[in-house]
Amino acid sequence: MLRIRRFEEAAARSYTQGKISGFLHLYIGQEAIAVATADLMKPGDRVVTTYRDHGFAIALGCEPGACMAELYGKATGLVGGVGGSMHFFARDKGLWGGYAIVGSHVPVAAGHAFASKYTGDGAVTICFLGEGAMHIGATAEGMNLAGLWKLPIVFVIENNLYAMGTPLSRQSPVDDLTTRAPGWALASDRFVVQDIHETRERLGAAIEAARTQHRPALLELLTYRFRGHSMSDPGKYRTKEEVEQWRSRDPLQRLEAQLRDGGLDEDALTAIDDGVVAEMDAAIEFADGSPLPDPEHRFRHNLVEDV
Numbered sequence: 001m002l003r004i005r006r007f008e009e010a011a012a013r014s015y016t017q018g019k020i021s022g023f024l025h026l027y028i029g030q031e032a033i034a035v036a037t038a039d040l041m042k043p044g045d046r047v048v049t050t051y052r053d054h055g056f057a058i059a060l061g062c063e064p065g066a067c068m069a070e071l072y073g074k075a076t077g078l079v080g081g082v083g084g085s086m087h088f089f090a091r092d093k094g095l096w097g098g099y100a101i102v103g104s105h106v107p108v109a110a111g112h113a114f115a116s117k118y119t120g121d122g123a124v125t126i127c128f129l130g131e132g133a134m135h136i137g138a139t140a141e142g143m144n145l146a147g148l149w150k151l152p153i154v155f156v157i158e159n160n161l162y163a164m165g166t167p168l169s170r171q172s173p174v175d176d177l178t179t180r181a182p183g184w185a186l187a188s189d190r191f192v193v194q195d196i197h198e199t200r201e202r203l204g205a206a207i208e209a210a211r212t213q214h215r216p217a218l219l220e221l222l223t224y225r226f227r228g229h230s231m232s233d234p235g236k237y238r239t240k241e242e243v244e245q246w247r248s249r250d251p252l253q254r255l256e257a258q259l260r261d262g263g264l265d266e267d268a269l270t271a272i273d274d275g276v277v278a279e280m281d282a283a284i285e286f287a288d289g290s291p292l293p294d295p296e297h298r299f300r301h302n303l304v305e306d307v
């Protein structure tokens with residue numbers, strides 16, 4: 001969690017220095033979800049997610065340097081610098097993509113899960129989406145097929161309360177988005193993400209049922225992004241009180257307190273943080289010093305080659 005947070009903070013600084021172009025959607029506040037997921041995944045399992053994807057890459061073990069270089073559009077980036085922030089991909093680590101079009105990835109994820117059922121590889125697909133994606137046609141199509149075909153998939157709504165600046169109350173006639181689950185024959189669970197252990201346990205139960213019983217599920221995880229929608233959003237649509245309330249539930253701070261209670265002293269905690277900050281300094285140095293991709297590279301991977 002700390003590694004993701006420090007990565008995102010370093011990326012935000014680079015963005016304000018003009019080293020990163022385009023959009024940058026930060027994951028600060030939501031890290032426990034990616035970390036719990038990565039810890040639960042077995043070889044072959046897949047994550048399919050949105051443009052808020054850096055946290056998953058880091059949690060799944062991608063090098064911070066390669067992730068930062070991808071944000072910088074450099075040749076040493078995770079996908080050679082041609083994907084950028086919204087299109088991280090690391091097949092060997094189980095990250096099957098960040099997708100920028102809201103809801104577009106839900107049928108893609110259902111397709112991955114169908115492939116698992118068809119080949120019997122025993123893998124589970126875990127598909128993340130924002131609450132805003134729950135009102136998109138493609139989402140309904142993907143979830144419907146998952147329920148119909150009993151696919152090994154868990155859909156996880158990361159409900160951070162806003163789709164850009166639009167609160168859930170102006171998007172949805174119901175607050176509880178899992179009320180839609182029975183209509184697609186999906187199991188469901190809904191909880192506030194404030195403790196990494198609880199998050200891991202509840203997510204784990206759904207993943208296990210999808211793996212062993214082909215019981216697809218729709219989970220709604222109530223969480224909060226401490227920053228705006230993207231770097232260009234100051235987040236003025238939220239009250240100070242609301243931000244404070246969610247800051248008091250920050251799973252990273254809670255874990256720090258748990259470690260303290262467990263006997264880790266301030267020096268040990270500071271040393272962990274210093275180590276992670278140094279890692280991010282090195283990631284920035286790596287990205288800064290890396291070359292831009294060969295312009296020819298942009299024509300590669302547009303179509304499948306060598307089938």
Ligand SMILES: Cc1ncc(C[n+]2csc(CCOP(=O)(O)OP(=O)(O)O)c2C)c(N)n1
Nearest residue numbers: 052100101102130131132133160162163164
């Ligand atoms: C089909 C489509 N419509 C609109 C957009 C513009 N857009 C980008 S992000 C976003 C908000 C999505 O919010 P949510 O799904 O809740 O995810 P969050 O950003 O909160 O993680 C919108 C409307 C888009 N990318 N794709």
